[in-house]
Amino acid sequence: MILKDDRTEEYKRTPHVIVMGTDRVLSGWGEAKGGPSFAGWACALEEESECERWVRSRSDMKRVRTVWSDYRPPSGLGHCHIYVYRKGR
Numbered sequence: 043m044i045l046k047d048d049r050t051e052e053y054k055r056t057p058h059v060i061v062m063g064t065d066r067v068l069s070g071w072g073e074a075k076g077g078p079s080f081a082g083w084a085c086a087l088e089e090e091s092e093c094e095r096w097v098r099s100r101s102d103m104k105r106v107r108t109v110w111s112d113y114r115p116p117s118g119l120g121h122c123h124i125y126v127y128r129k130g131r
Contacts, residue, residue: 043115044073046123049084053126058111060084060124061093063103068121077120084111085127093127 047054060082068079081103085093090108098106115122 043077043117043119044121045115046121048123048125053084054111056111058084058086059090060109060111060113061090061097061106061127062109062113063097063100063106065102066104067102072121074121075119077118079120080115080122082109082113082122082124083127084124089127089129092129096127 062080062082065074065079065081068074070076070079073079083093083097094106094108097103113124
């Protein structure tokens with residue numbers, strides 16, 4: 043599993059959650075060849091509902107769920123990218 047994480051080390055130490063989804067478009071090819079492609083947006087606890095609504099509204103995301111900030115993707119083939127949620131994007 044390839045992991046790309048845009049959070050700073052300082053941000054990783056602050057309490058937050060990650061709204062994670064499985065990308066139905068990118069799974070199975072590119073960096074996720076032969077496995078799933080996960081995308082997650084790290085956000086403050088008070089932004090969770092807003093972030094989750096935004097992720098669920100994306101047509102490319104399925105199996106949307108919230109995980110803790112220490113989330114590690116499963117081992118094996120695939121790709122996981124953790125972004126930092128920015129309101130309005």
